[in-house]
Amino acid sequence: MTEVLLETTGLTRHFQIGGLLSRRTLHAVDDASLTIGRREIVALAGESGSGKSTVARLLALVYRPTAGEIRFEGRPLSRLRSRRDLLAYRRQVPMVFQDPFSSINPVYRVSHGIMRTLKLHRPELSAAERDAEAERVLTAVGLTPAADVLSRYPFELSGGQRQRIGFAQALACKPKLILADEPVSMLDVSIRIGLLNLMADLRETQDVSFLYITHDLAGARYVADRLVVMYGGHIVEKGPVEQVLAAPRHPYTSLLLSTVPDPRAPLPSVVDTGEPPKVVNPSPGCRFRARCPLAIDRCATETPRLRLLGPGDHAAACHVAGPVEEDS
Amino acid sequence: MADLLLDVRGLSVEYATARGRVLAVDDVSLALEPGEFLGIVGESGCGKSTLLFAIARLLGPTAAITAGQVYFKGQDLAQLADRQLAGLRWRDLSVVMQSAMNALNPVTTIGAQFRDALRAHGVRDGKEIASRSREVLGRVGIDPVHLRSYAHQLSGGMRQRAMIAMALLFNPDLVIMDEPTSALDVVAQRSLMAQIKGLQQEYGFAVVFVTHDMSLVSHYSDRLMVMYGGQIAEEGPTRTVFDTPRHPYSIGLLEAFPSIRGPRVRLTGIPGSPPDLADPPPGCRFAPRCPSVMAVCTQRPIELYDVPGAQVRCLLHAPGGVADD
């Protein structure tokens, strides 16, 4: 079991929506508990509206949790108050964004973001050292010749190259954990592999962990060690990636599996036309029950809790699911 | 042999850009029979969307068809005047765009947009408009109450289905789709594709479907065309192209999919980037990225060669072997 780097307990985030007269609560994330270890790639999978992006933003301190706690290297984030403490955390946990066409400021050269990161988070470096570091991170993400790329403007680079810049910016602070929010979703399918390989390589060469947020399970399987599946703000299943995908316990995980694009595999017959829930003022009960083929009465009244169902901390939140050994 | 619904011959499209003329589509020919589902696959910038717009005569003023014909039900669309095109549009040929959020009018209701489309083609009776609108919405599985909704009130998947419903208002013979699923996540994508296929089989329209995601079309299309750098790289029945891909680019595309089952192997994808069409490489456009490149590949333009059941633009499959210059 690897050393724990980041741990969330009961992480919750609600948003107040609606006008003065119809105030309602949007439950973006409810009671999410997950851990990320050293040199580990954890995939957080779910549809849009599942809460996965909100989790990333909670970890990036964009939002404060409504309830629950986040601990980084054992210390709770709620204790971080001063700008120096916050900056120190942000240095360890940077983020890579989804849209390569809007995540880099178009009016500056590509070096701008990297230099700012270095100035903010590694002030001890001299100007010459900063230049050297910028070239080092660009080389690490495979963009060479580094000096040439640094002097370019974003519009001169392709989508895949811009995403690599995003990773380079994250690497510039020598982080422990990189939050990658759907970094390949907006890239052509043929380019995604290159970036997934990059993540795996960086984990080895730069000794960094990743939280890889995605809606594509095949990509998650390709690059991640552990998988966390979210639906409607809840974590519905988690565990070692191979095991979860080989023996999914939660019906939603099975549904996601059936939608995975694989040109070589025959098409499964299950097609679901459900919509992800907007979880506003929810009642207790499983949030997946409307789309679930296995729902029973209990699912409508009692919110299922994560139960350990298999080795390696494989857990699922489902009243119907049985332990892994039950499979023949 | 049945009459071809769509017969594109030697189509070339050029753009005027700040850097000179760019050949976005280079001598593309395709033949579509009634009720056939053709998938066009390629990376961004390969010309697939331009090809689609050229066929539908939706090119902007900076682009123009510079060669070839587009025969639709016997008429050359490239030569038709706007008025004649307007008669064809939506009745015989309709288009589904990539992002419904951009294609649907944000300030009017869905029902109003259907009404506009129906009225534009001479359907004036209120009752008939209402019943037709409800019927097409029902076909795509949207509750007719949403005729009164605005685009932003529907989810991404529903918006795309509303667009498809609008495209089917007049039971056209051909529906052209430009990456209608790329803005959705996997579950929505899969269900939308199944729906499209179901509608196609029920109503018998032909489909030209453009995407960068080969796996999406693979289960639904009858024929598959792989485009690269503005040219056809490989073309043939879907199963042939899938089971025996011949062009190194097609092979690369197929291998870019991590498998959910089977062993975990490291894939390499296709290194490099698509060519700059303003200054394409001499000879084969894929040569700079091709793992099987030979010296002769960069020397002269490559033609489409016939192979059993398909066509490939690759010297590896030239009849009689490769002749060294």
Added chain:
Amino acid sequence: MTATLDAAVPLTGRRIPGSSVARAMAGNRKALAGLLILVFFVVLAAVPDWIAPGDPAASRYGRSLGASAHHLFGTTGFGQDVAAQVVHGTRPILLIAVLSGVFATLLSVLIGVSAAYLGGLWDDLLSLFTDVILVIPVLPLVVVIAGYFAHRSLTVMIAALVVTGWSYGARQLRAQALSLRGRDFLEAARVRGERRSYIIVVELLPNMTSLIIANFMNVALYSVLTASGLEFIGLGDTSSVDWGTMLYWAQNQAALQTDQYLWAAVPGLCIALLSTSFALLNNAFDEISNPALRPVRRLRG
């Protein structure tokens, strides 16, 4: 595993946004025309004494003379040289246009961008304030302000124009800032740990330069016309040498009815030309910053 650039996105002849603006302006006919006119007037404003030496207000010549070799545009009803007056009148109007443009735009940026970025209650308050000022009819307000101050100077004029001219731009800038707010690079800066003030000034504003400059041109144009209008109705300093004041006196002396056309026509034409130059530059900046508005080069088959 490297994604080397030689096989990658080709060099598009590295264009720097700054120089591309210059090049875009050179290629844009409206920009060139506007710039030429503006430069012409700037020269007049810079060295009026070279071009037309002597006091333009002094009645030295014969009254109501027509155009001749001595007096390019003839003389006024008081015996002043029309051309000299026009030349000397350039500086005040240009100063008014530029200074009101600068201050009004500063105010627009401050209020509009803050409203967008701060959001919430601040946005509501600032937007309400902007809307109230926006709704007040401009000309009456300007007349009231200008008329209120007994001492009518350039400063008062500029103040009146700034107070009435900032609100329109503030709305536009707020809208643009709001649309930019959703862009990931701003969130990326925040996640990086940048301060809010830094994000607004360094990351956000440079993306709005085209709109800010277009705003400046807009206010400048508005100022030229409004200031001249105020002077024309006598709310400016009637003893100064200004285009608008010339019009005031020309009207006062019934110049058009007494065949002294040039006395009214020449300053009127200058007002029109200067405003046009700002309008042309405004349009040109719109086109430069938004490629969708550029005149489309049709592909000839």
